[in-house]
Amino acid sequence: MTEIREDEYLDPADGLLHCRKCGGPRQAVIPDPFKGGSFKPRCVCPCQQEKERRRREAEELRQRMERIRRRKAQGLQDRYLYGYTFAHDNGENPVMAKAHAYVDHWPEAFKRNIGLLLFGDVGTGKSFLAGCIANALLDQDVPVLMTNFPTILSRLCGTFGEDRTAFLNGLGDYDLLIIDDLGAERNTEYALEQMFSIIDSRYRCNKPLIVTTNLKLDELKHPPDLAHARIYDRILERCAPILFAGKNFREDNAASTKAAARRIVSPDNQKN
Numbered sequence: 001m002t003e004i005r006e007d008e009y010l011d012p013a014d015g016l017l018h019c020r021k022c023g024g025p026r027q028a029v030i031p032d033p034f035k036g037g038s039f040k041p042r043c044v045c046p047c048q049q050e051k052e053r054r055r056r057e058a059e060e061l062r063q064r065m066e067r068i069r070r071r072k073a074q075g076l077q078d079r080y081l082y083g084y085t086f087a088h089d090n091g092e093n094p095v096m097a098k099a100h101a102y103v104d105h106w107p108e109a110f111k112r113n114i115g116l117l118l119f120g121d122v123g124t125g126k127s128f129l130a131g132c133i134a135n136a137l138l139d140q141d142v143p144v145l146m147t148n149f150p151t152i153l154s155r156l157c158g159t160f161g162e163d164r165t166a167f168l169n170g171l172g173d174y175d176l177l178i179i180d181d182l183g184a185e186r187n188t189e190y191a192l193e194q195m196f197s198i199i200d201s202r203y204r205c206n207k208p209l210i211v212t213t214n215l216k217l218d219e220l221k222h223p224p225d226l227a228h229a230r231i232y233d234r235i236l237e238r239c240a241p242i243l244f245a246g247k248n249f250r251e252d253n254a255a256s257t258k259a260a261a262r263r264i265v266s267p268d269n270q271k272n
């Protein structure tokens with residue numbers, strides 16, 4: 001005879017134990033194929049199942065939040081990056097719309113390995129935009145690392161063999177790698193060699209890269225030497241260039257408006 005717990009009662013209708021809370025059965029009926037009759041093993045009632053489901057959900061959420069916190073600690077190496085969020089955007093830079101779009105379309109950007117090249121003058125908000133993307137994706141549990149070449153180079157300095165390979169492979173574990181301020185590092189032969197191996201390994205593992213730089217697009221397209229050229233070529237191949245500069249941005253718009261206007265009023269626009 002099964003023991004009756006405090007929150008149960010024996011229902012004379014079916015002879016089974018039921019839950020006092022939800023009324024559901026706490027026993028199943030399984031026929032005994034050999035001796036006839038049946039077994040009545042304990043089972044969980046609907047409210048117990050629901051309670052267990054909620055407990056598992058809460059536990060998964062707790063683990064997810066813990067993972068996000070850890071990833072942020074690893075992925076945002078400089079404390080100030082924590083403040084680079086959409087919530088802190090003053091809404092004055094129209095380019096920020098592209099950051100929102102990138103985050104909204106992240107699954108596709110990731111699948112198709114589409115990165116961004118944020119270029120333009122100092123202080124135009126490139127790092128802020130990149131940081132906002134990093135924070136928004138980290139909040140969605142996406143592994144992101146935002147770093148810069150001086151940090152990577154100092155980490156690589158004096159690292160050889162397996163350690164070096166492990167470090168480089170580790171960069172490939174991040175779904176998104178953001179390299180802030182390309183071009184600010186010292187251009188020694190060693191530095192350029194390391195930079196190429198990082199950009200190249202990113203390229204080969206087919207995961208997106210976001211680069212910010214104060215360099216002009218023209219400087220990137222026409223680098224001074226072969227060592228720079230092979231780095232920049234890789235970046236330009238996978239990263240969509242976005243120009244930062246309020247003034248230039250408006251000039252761009254004005255130019256395209258003018259061009260559109262010219263097309264519209266042009267007598268031979270039907271050819272286009």
Ligand SMILES: [Zn+2]
Nearest residue numbers: 019022045047
């Ligand atoms: Zn119940």
